[in-house]
Structure formats: structure tokens, C-alpha cells
Amino acid sequence: MHGALERDKREAFQQTSEHALFSTSVVDIFTQLNQSFEIIRKLDCPDLKVQAHYNRRFAKTITKVLMQYCTILSKEFPSYCQKEKIPCVLMNNIQQMRVLLEKMFECMGAKQLDSEAADILNDLQLKLTTVLDNLSSMFGKSFQARMTVCMHQAAEILYQITGHPNRQTAEADADNMLSPLMDFLDGNLSLFADTCEKTVLKRILKDLWKIVLSSLEKTIILPQSNNGFGAHILTAAKGLSNLKGGGEAKSLTTKQCVIMEAALETIKQYFHAGGNGLKKTYVEKSPELSKLKYILSLYSQSTDALIKTFVTTQHTQVHNEMGIRITPSEKVWPERGSGAEMSIGEAQIQIDMVPPGKDKVHKVNIRVIAVNDMKWQTSGMFRPFVEVNMIGPLLTAQKRKFTTKSKNNSWTAKYNEVFQFILGKESPDCYELQVTVKDYCFGRADRVVGVAVVQLRDVADRKSCVCWCPLGRTIQKDETGATVMRILSQRTADEVAKDFVKLKDETRPVEEGR
CATH class of the missing domain: 1.10.357.50 (Tetracycline Repressor; domain 2)
Structure with missing residues (x-):
């Protein structure tokens, strides 16, 4: 051998x-x-x-x-x-x-x-x-680097296309946009077709298919920041700052979304190659293609609609050993995740659902009762306060955030402060309350001690209840939640989107606490 x-x-x-x-x-x-x-x-x-x-x-x-x-x-x-x-x-x-x-x-x-x-x-x-x-x-x-260059060129062409959506011209625009990618693929795939056994060629085509769709997502549709959802995400995907002319990635317009939909169809037909390439059922049922189509469908939605999608799809945003307890006699246990962690404290709040009047507007009264047994180490004074945010659609004109007064050096602190939120005309099931305990710091950003989320759908059938909410270090997101975050992070001129992304990205400092 x-x-x-x-x-x-x-x-x-x-x-x-x-x-x-x-x-x-x-x-x-x-x-x-x-x-x-x-x-x-x-x-x-x-x-x-x-x-x-x-x-x-x-x-x-x-x-x-x-x-x-x-x-x-x-x-x-x-x-x-x-x-x-x-x-x-x-x-x-x-x-x-x-x-x-x-x-x-x-x-x-x-x-x-x-x-x-x-x-x-x-x-x-x-x-x-x-x-x-x-x-x-x-x-x-091994083609990833060259594929990325092609995607940068395609992005540059796409970002120059402006105007109103026109499905009649979308296919031609898509062909123009994809020309750098297709030139690259044509030169290589013709070689592969002549050189590879049929079984080998099918494997290469499947891998290239996945790489092309992944590159489209990461470079054009939802460019990713190297720092996740950190401070840089609010500047929205500067990953294309090396585009010719120094342009930077931006939120796709409705017309550009339509062109991308046409581009996906073109790529699908290209890899199928009239039956000589990948099977039609394979490309049509491909999870990578389904994901991009879903992202584009979300892309065209309003900020309110995306926030509603986030609230209604994210069921376990905080991983804890203990679930939220609602009233002394009843418990609601969220799903446990592999990220379960020791308790770092607990927030106690009372939620009163105010029946809607003739205007059909729902109101919610929140009483921040106390925070208990917080795990927090600091060399200076510890001044905890509680920030409560109502999250959901159609809250633009309403006050969405209230904060309690801070307490000096209290690891178990009583507040007993009441705030009222006025919801939009959607069902309470579309809203959630995020409770964040913070350490007040004069002259610099307040530090997160822990976060908890109560979804109103879990308490909507009660007129009044008290919740004991274990605090987690940060918000957990599944793939849909992460996609919504990435789309909203690109809307740098939208204050509601910016506030939402910032709120869901707040994290307890790693070096703090026990």
C-alpha cells in the first residue's frame, strides 16, 4: 500500500x-x-x-x-x-x-x-x-475565502439597486447581482463535472450548495459581527466595510429582499441543473434554503411584528435551576436548559391585570416588592435598583420602562414601588415583562446583576398574582430569536429596535458575583 x-x-x-x-x-x-x-x-x-x-x-x-x-x-x-x-x-x-x-x-x-x-x-x-x-x-x-470575495462583490451590486419593488425585473436584477458568484462557480463546476465520479460530484455539489447559502446569509442577508450581539451590533454589521468604495452593510430594502428571493430561486435552479445536478427534492427541502426564505420573510416585517414574533416564540429566555413561582400555591416551571446555573438572586413582583375598558386597551400594574439573596461582589458601594421593561408590539407611544429607587448596600432589598404599563391593542399573550436588577454606578454604565422574564400569557388568566423570579445572567435565544435580533440590530435609525436589541443583549459581567 x-x-x-x-x-x-x-x-x-x-x-x-x-x-x-x-x-x-x-x-x-x-x-x-x-x-x-x-x-x-x-x-x-x-x-x-x-x-x-x-x-x-x-x-x-x-x-x-x-x-x-x-x-x-x-x-x-x-x-x-x-x-x-x-x-x-x-x-x-x-x-x-x-x-x-x-x-x-x-x-x-x-x-x-x-x-x-x-x-x-x-x-x-x-x-x-x-x-x-x-x-x-x-x-x-477550501473555497470559502474566494466565495466570500464573490459575495462582497454581489453585495456591492445589490446595495446599488434602489427604488420600488418590481417582481418583473427582480430576476434580471438577481442575475446581475449573482454574476460574480456564477462566474466563479461555472469555472469550477465544469472542471468537477469532467473530473469527478458522479457520486463524488454530488457530494461536492451538496457542500458547495451549503457554503453558498451560508455565505449569502453571513455576508449579505444578515451580516454577522465578530463580537456577537455586543456593543458593535448596534452599528449593524460592519462586516462589509471592506467593500469597494468603503461601503458598509445595511438593512436590505423591500426591493432588495425581492431581488434576494429571486436570487435564491436562480441558485436553486443552477444547482439542480435540469436534473444533472442535485435532486429537486433535495434543494427544495434543504433546511439552509428554508432558513433564508424565512429570514427574508421576517426582514420585510415591521419592528413591532418582529418583536411580537420574538415574544411569542421564545419560551425559555433565562436558564435557572428553579422556575418562576406564581403565587405561593401554584408553580410554573419553564423548560430546563443545559445552561442551568446556580441562583444569583430572586426578584419578587406583583402583577395586576386591569380589565380593558371601552377603548379595549389593556393595562398592567406592576409592583416591585423586593429582591432577595443577591450574589454580588464589589469593592465599592452596592446600590441595587430594579428596571422593569414591557416588551411587545405597538408600544411606541407608551412608556415602556420604569425604574425603582436604588438601595445602599442591600443584598436583600425591599422596594414596594408600583408602575402602570399601557399595552397596545394586541392580546396580552404578545407581551412580556423583563425584570433587570442593576447596580447603580455614578459616572459610568450601571452593571447588570441579573435578569428575569415573565410572559404575560402565563399570568393573563389571573387578575392578580405574585411572582418569585430567579435571576439569570443573560437572555437565551433560539435560532428564531437570534435571527430577529440580527435583523433589528441593522435598523440603526429605529429607536425601538435599538432599545430592544440593547435590552436583550444586557449581560451580567463575568468577573462579578460568585
Whole structure:
């Protein structure tokens, strides 16, 4: 095996013939394996147990040889990724091994083969499939940097398209926008189609499909900040600041969203290639495509609608060992997450739901009773206060935040302060109360001690209740919540969006507390 591989390297992994897309090392290895098996076969051993023993030992030998070959190729594969045909030939080699292994399995008896030997060879076939998947993924990732350059160029073209949405011209605009990407793909995929076994080509296409859609998301649709949702997110995705002309990423207009929808359809048809590429069902049911379509559908929604989506989809925003207790006799336990943590304190609040009058407007009275057993270390004075925010749609004209007075050096503090929130005309199920305990700091930003969230849908059927809310370090978000945050973070001229993102991003300092 080592000798065959070294000869193959010296010859730069040349294809064995015009019609064979693999190189000589695979042929040499299986020629030797077949000769070895021929010795076992010619023994014509009458004792089936002895014959089964030979086959088991030989199956282990095959596994050792082929897996060692794969280990060497996998280690050296990255160094070949920029050499056009060689990566394709190496992946073809693994695929040809799978084909020749199947033939050897048949020669050894297939269904009549000793069960243990059969299991060894079947397991080897699965391992070879995994190796091929890994090499294809590695090859696809080698295009990421060049793909990103194409996406920057596409973004530059897209951001220059302005005006009102026009679906009749969207396809042409999408083609224009995608031209840098398509030029890059055309040059490579034509080479792959000529050089790769069909099975290998399908794997490469699947990996490139995922990389293209992921790059579209991260570079154009929802550019990501390297610092997550931290302070930089409010400047909204400056990840494209290196665009030609120094432009920076910005929130897509409605017209640009329509163009992106058309672009996704174009990319889908391109990878399907009229039946010569990926299967239609694969691309249409692709989770990556569904995700981008969902993001674009959210993109065109108003800030109020997005906040409503966040509130109604996020069910476990704070991970704690203990759930929120509502009244002494009843408990509501939110789902526990893997991020469950020791309690860092507890906020006690009373919620009174005021029945709507003729104006059908809901009002909620919040009494901040106390905070208990806070875990907080500071070298200076500890001055805790409680900030309560009502979150939901149609609150633009209403007061959305109240704060209590601060208490000096009180790790258990009583407040007994009452505030009233006037909700929009949506159902109370669309609103939530976020309670944040902070340490007041003169001359600099107040520090977060802990946060808690009470969703009004959990208390709407009670006229009045008292909640004991364990505090968490920060707000947890699922994929939908994170997507809403990223969209709103790009709306830098929208004060409601900015306030919402800032509120949901506040985090207890890592070095504080116990």
C-alpha cells in the first residue's frame, strides 16, 4: 500500500486512463488484495470453521490497509486542495475503493460469508463513506475565502439597486447581482463535472450548495459581527466595510429582499441543473434554503411584528435551576436548559391585570416588592435598583420602562414601588415583562446583576398574582430569536429596535458575583 501510494504521488495522481477517473494506487492495492484472497480461495478448505476464520482475518487485513490509506490521504489532502484535478482524483480513489470493496465482498461469498467477516467489511464500507464525506467537506471549505470575495462583490451590486419593488425585473436584477458568484462557480463546476465520479460530484455539489447559502446569509442577508450581539451590533454589521468604495452593510430594502428571493430561486435552479445536478427534492427541502426564505420573510416585517414574533416564540429566555413561582400555591416551571446555573438572586413582583375598558386597551400594574439573596461582589458601594421593561408590539407611544429607587448596600432589598404599563391593542399573550436588577454606578454604565422574564400569557388568566423570579445572567435565544435580533440590530435609525436589541443583549459581567 505504501509503495503504491508513493508511486502515485511521484506521478502526481494521474488518471489510469481517459475513462477511469481514479489513479493507479487504488488499482495496485486491490490487485494485491485480490491475489491474497486467491490464495485463501485455492486452499479449498473443507472445514467451514477454519474457512470462516481465514475470512475474518482477511477482512481485518483489508480494513487495516484501506483505513491506513485513507488516513494518509486525509492528512495530506489540504495541501492538494488548490491543485485543480488532484483533489477530485483523490476523492475518486476513495469512491473506487468503495466499488472494489463491494466486488471483493461478493467474491468472498456475500450473503454466505461468515457473519463476523461480513460485519467487518460492512463497517469498513461505512467508514469509507465517512472519509469521502469528510474529504468533500474539506474541499468545499477550501473555497470559502474566494466565495466570500464573490459575495462582497454581489453585495456591492445589490446595495446599488434602489427604488420600488418590481417582481418583473427582480430576476434580471438577481442575475446581475449573482454574476460574480456564477462566474466563479461555472469555472469550477465544469472542471468537477469532467473530473469527478458522479457520486463524488454530488457530494461536492451538496457542500458547495451549503457554503453558498451560508455565505449569502453571513455576508449579505444578515451580516454577522465578530463580537456577537455586543456593543458593535448596534452599528449593524460592519462586516462589509471592506467593500469597494468603503461601503458598509445595511438593512436590505423591500426591493432588495425581492431581488434576494429571486436570487435564491436562480441558485436553486443552477444547482439542480435540469436534473444533472442535485435532486429537486433535495434543494427544495434543504433546511439552509428554508432558513433564508424565512429570514427574508421576517426582514420585510415591521419592528413591532418582529418583536411580537420574538415574544411569542421564545419560551425559555433565562436558564435557572428553579422556575418562576406564581403565587405561593401554584408553580410554573419553564423548560430546563443545559445552561442551568446556580441562583444569583430572586426578584419578587406583583402583577395586576386591569380589565380593558371601552377603548379595549389593556393595562398592567406592576409592583416591585423586593429582591432577595443577591450574589454580588464589589469593592465599592452596592446600590441595587430594579428596571422593569414591557416588551411587545405597538408600544411606541407608551412608556415602556420604569425604574425603582436604588438601595445602599442591600443584598436583600425591599422596594414596594408600583408602575402602570399601557399595552397596545394586541392580546396580552404578545407581551412580556423583563425584570433587570442593576447596580447603580455614578459616572459610568450601571452593571447588570441579573435578569428575569415573565410572559404575560402565563399570568393573563389571573387578575392578580405574585411572582418569585430567579435571576439569570443573560437572555437565551433560539435560532428564531437570534435571527430577529440580527435583523433589528441593522435598523440603526429605529429607536425601538435599538432599545430592544440593547435590552436583550444586557449581560451580567463575568468577573462579578460568585
